Amino acid sequence: MANVLAAASHQLAAALGLEKREARLEARVLAACAWNVEPAWLIAHDTDTLSAAHGAAFESLLARRLAGEPVAYLTGSREFFGRAFQVTPDVLIPRPDTELLVELALVRLPPDVPLDILDLGTGSGCIAITLALERPRGRVTAVDRSSTALTLARRNADILNATVEFLDSDWFAALAGRRFDLIVTNPPYVASADPHLNRGDVRFEPVSALAAGADGLTDLRQLIAAAPAYLMPGGWLLLEHGWDQGEAVRTLLRHAGLAHSATWHDLAGHARVSGAQLSENFTLGRSAAPPVSAE
Ligand code: GLN
Numbered sequence: 001m002a003n004v005l006a007a008a009s010h011q012l013a014a015a016l017g018l019e020k021r022e023a024r025l026e027a028r029v030l031a032a033c034a035w036n037v038e039p040a041w042l043i044a045h046d047t048d049t050l051s052a053a054h055g056a057a058f059e060s061l062l063a064r065r066l067a068g069e070p071v072a073y074l075t076g077s078r079e080f081f082g083r084a085f086q087v088t089p090d091v092l093i094p095r096p097d098t099e100l101l102v103e104l105a106l107v108r109l110p111p112d113v114p115l116d117i118l119d120l121g122t123g124s125g126c127i128a129i130t131l132a133l134e135r136p137r138g139r140v141t142a143v144d145r146s147s148t149a150l151t152l153a154r155r156n157a158d159i160l161n162a163t164v165e166f167l168d169s170d171w172f173a174a175l176a177g178r179r180f181d182l183i184v185t186n187p188p189y190v191a192s193a194d195p196h197l198n199r200g201d202v203r204f205e206p207v208s209a210l211a212a213g214a215d216g217l218t219d220l221r222q223l224i225a226a227a228p229a230y231l232m233p234g235g236w237l238l239l240e241h242g243w244d245q246g247e248a249v250r251t252l253l254r255h256a257g258l259a260h261s262a263t264w265h266d267l268a269g270h271a272r273v274s275g276a277q278l279s280e281n282f283t284l285g286r287s288a289a290p291p292v293s294a295e
Contacts (some may be wrong), residue, residue: 002046004055005031008062015066030065033075034058070201080126083133085156090148091123092209093201097266098186101240101273102130104264105184108236109135116178117141118230120171120185120223123209125153125164127184132162141180143169146208171219172226179232186240187223191216216242217252224252231278238275246271 005027013023032039034057050058061074072078072093076086080094081102087093109115109131117135119128119142128142142164144150150166157164167174190197192211197203202210212218220241227237237258241249246263253261258276266272 001031001042001048001050004050004058005042008058011062011066016068026065026071027062029071029075030061031058034061068200068203070204072201073204078124080124081130081134083130083160085124085126085129086152086159087124088148088152089204090146090206091152092186092205094124094126097268097270097272098127098240100264100266101184101186101238102127102134104238104273104275105131105182106134108182108238109138111135112137114139115181116232118175118178118180118183119143120183121145121187121209121219122153122166123149123186125156125166127186128153128164129157129160129162131184132157132164133160139165141165141167141175141178143167143171143174145170145173146206171223172230175230179230179235181232181235183227183231183235183237185223185238187219188212189216189220189241189245215248217245217248220245220249221252224249224256224258228256228258228278233278233280235278236275237277238273240273241271243270243272246274249274250276 008027009023012018012026013020018026028039028042031042035054064074065071070093072087073089077084078087078094081099085094114137117131117138117140122128122142122144125142128140131138132140142153144153147168150168154166169175188208188210189212190210192213197210220239231237239249250261250263253274253276259279261274261276263271263274
């Protein structure tokens with residue numbers, strides 16, 4: 001078995017340009033998935049001879065990975081905020097960057113207060129489910145317009161024992177009359193001609209979850225303009241966006257009449273999340289409140 005894994009990691013390193021360590025790890029993850037065992041089992045069975053069936057199962061997964069398919073789609077799982085989420089090609093693969101959005105949300109959610117929380121475009125459900133589990137008193141609603149995504153998100157909530165209200169909704173469409181203390185979203189925000197869409201894992205992800213018009217701001221613009229009508233006074237809107245979109249997003253937030261707009265950076269040092277707050281005395285229908293900036 002050791003020689004099969006060694007050969008596979010060489011192939012992975014060459015085909016995908018991975019570091020040696022990363023390639024060895026991927027080979028082990030794929031083998032554990034193909035054989036339905038824990039990665040630790042592989043170490044203990046290093047010298048075993050592979051059965052033809054096990055060999056074939058591994059080769060077929062390896063071939064798909066060599067052709068570029070993301071590991072998360074092959075294994076069907078990805079960790080987010082310390083929990084395993086099922087993923088399929090119907091949803092974006094949860095990214096560590098998005099944990100920043102969760103952390104900023106948690107800071108605004110005192111554990112003992114029952115607040116209403118909304119996640120727009122929930123995909124796998126990783127943000128909504130994490131917030132529901134971290135804040136059991138919170139009432140979390142999550143929407144998506146993709147029924148396959150909603151089915152998967154519901155399954156993740158079941159597996160992880162989270163209580164989330166899932167709704168089939170194109171952004172705010174099904175939420176008329178409702179208001180939330182916190183709205184979070186990781187919408188599509190990549191410019192549709194960005195070469196990033198043709199590289200690596202991203203090629204296999206749903207383009208509807210990634211691309212948002214010529215400047216990548218189509219959905220962010222629409223969400224920010226609509227959000228004040230769905231926020232409680234004092235409620236926060238937090239949005240993930242591209243590294244170069246912070247200033248544009250803060251401007252949109254101010255134009256929507258939201259206060260205290262700010263941008264936060266992810267672990268890689270990229271501007272990644274911006275947000276703002278509906279003033280306590282905001283009156284809907286009034287023209288935008290004077291811009292307030294706290295960057
Ligand atoms: N951060 C993601 C990427 O660069 C994009 C995620 C999104 O559009 N919401 O691939």
